[in-house]
Amino acid sequence: MLLLAFIATLLTYASVVTAESNHELLLSLNKDLLRSLDTQDGLPNPSIHLALRLSNYHNLAKEAEYLNKLKNALHNDIQSSLLHSQPVTGIMALYILALKSSCYNISTITFTINGKTQVPVMQLKTQMDQEKKNFALSGRPLTNYYQYSLGVIALCVSGVRVNNHVTNKLIIATEYDCFKHGDIVSIDTYAMAGMALQCVKDAGYHVHNAAELDTALAKIKQKLLASRRTDGHLGNEFSTGNAVQALLAMGSPVTEFAASTEAIRTSVRANVYHNPMGMSQILPALHQKSYLSLRNKKCLNEDDTLVLEPEEPELVESTDCSVNVKVEVVKHDGTKTNYALDVPTGSTLLKVLELLKGKNVGFTFEVQTSLWGPFLSAINGEQARQSDKRYWHLSSDGSALNEGVGDYTVENDQKIGIQNKGY
Template sequence: MLTLVIISALLVFASTKPCDTEGSNTELLLSLNKNLLRSLENQEGIPNPSVHLALRLSNIHNLAKESEHLNRLKNNLHNDIQSALSNSQPVSGLLALYTMALKSSCHDLNTVTFSVNGRSETLLTHLKNQMELEKEHIAFSHRPLTNYYQYSLGVLALCVNGIRVNNHVTKKLIKAAEHEHFKHGESESVDTYAMAGMALQCVKDSGSHVQNAAELDTALSKIKQKILASRRLDGHIGNEFSTGLAVQALLAMGSEVAECSAPMEAMRTAARSNTYHNPMAISQTLPALQQTSYMAIKSKECLHEDNTLVLEPIDPVVVSPSQAKVTVIVQVVTSSGAAALYSVDVSKGSSLLEALELLKEKDVGFTFEKESSLWGSFLSVVNGEQARQSDRRYWHLSSDGTALTEGVGDFKIEEAQKITIRNMSY
């Protein structure tokens, strides 16, 4: 029955109707590619390995700019990871993305090392060690040190680099899929199912998990079913920001996702309305729109690449401040359940982060601190209370009861609303 459900659901992804009007899809891909390349000039914080990965998986390149970014990764990001490792901080996901970014540029990973406690070991050795720590943490606490998304990234990064993944490490991911542990808060995480699907498919393709072949197949079927069950009426899978990874996973797992299928059209519609203005969002969507996935890194050769991507100079856009004001009610709910209400008037079109800065300046008792991530800024401390990954807590954001799919720097305030900032566990 499960097989029939999957087959019938996959038929929705096939389409024979023409969907490209005079090369508009090609122009859209070119535009996204340029936007991603241009984002390298304005990056704040550490350079983003996911952006590099998407640029390298693209069909056209600006090899000079990609080389510049590769050097920044090998210096700035490398130093950031070195610091985390030296301080015994879990960095499985970032280490995995760094590994895949280097692999996508055909860089010799054996030349990349980190030193911890006076001992120098290669990047891949450190990633294997991180995965062992994650696996051991699951064994006694039933959850990874980080989360199953980063755990899946680690498995995938080792696999695409031709490293045999420890059977016990893989089995923990298989069991997590079987018991539906891929959640963020109370909701199932399509992103995690997608990343786990790519990781386990890579392991299956490598032929190194023969002892648990049946379990592996069952897990892959379960993951595919979960992804397909997350389709929305508008074509997106999960939400606008998880569709790219979901399509990548379906492609990696051998499903045909046609050029004119509902998810592809949904991503193109979102791209044309500038939904994917965050570089991280583009980096996960662009490979899917080009009908490829992170699995392609495994066979990347970096030969005879199209080096025709050129960035035209653009005139700076002067944005006049909006005269229209809207009222935002901000509710903060602490881990104990205690709630506090605040109000602030902001210009239409302001980001949520700008609204919170204004509220903080009003000196009404509201305070917050933020940290940077590959997705941009996120809240770490609100009104003196922390919500840290190490405590398995985070600040959940919602607008009028609907969870936000964008971060504080990306979400725009266009109308009066109530923003709730809630300290939640995961």
């Protein structure tokens, strides 16, 4: 009897210690994301604001300051893109979700195109119409299914009815396994599509094809669960946050994603999520929330206790160690060009490419900004653009990289592959 009581006490103690450890980890991640507001380059990122607002812990002053940046700098950039007839479905959707996360009156914001003024949700509906028209031309959305799904989510959580023909595109894409990036199944896209369809179902917008909708949701859930690796991640470290959000939104029991949530925590401790965009997708999942949580957000009596302590200056150890990197560029037509150089250990891939360009061996490259940081847009004069449904696929010793050029670091001798691929 005493032994059983002792075991029960140990289990209770272990449970308390684990809970406290997870709480401290969550606070640390929250603070890291909050600190990123002062260090990020380029335009404000609505995904970061959205994640901070879905958290249970807040620094309301810094969040309000960032909201103003979104309403000015990001708004102006979207306005410029619209004037140049550039598709903005994804960023417009995230912008709307970010504003809604702060319970901001979205109807007070407008965009003006060709003398016509529209509020954000109506402009997003216009973007979705353009996406729909592209299906008739090419059988796929103008941007991609990830952005298309974000558009559905933003309209749905804003209380705007999503028409059956819009939802049907996602249902058909699910049926025919269209959610891929190149040859790779996109778990991120399955997750976004799952949240989009679940929102439509919860709102009662798809009553005429309820069975098809349920079949699509069941398949998405099966795809997400089937992507689980032995370490618990769904797809990879950077798709697990969205996948857990989707499972939460679809009402999955905790047992179905508990291992994946723990995998996220393990990766946080290993500093895998040093990119603020990556942090912004896992923070809601760790708070057991999803983008659909915005439907009922009230912004009342919010916590305001998140304080950033002064950080100790980071000591950077100098090293004379270098590694040899071979770089193979494969153009659209299959032409291969190979290079080799020595770089300091720990160099980012972006630094590697800059050093290679500086060697004057005929290698050139261009990058564009994105929510994830810099991404390759051109190599040796050849472009791989989203508008052409192409991208530069990155690999190391034949294995696809999950990080971009600004985040992946080179720690040992290896062969970097850069290939122009379609999707």
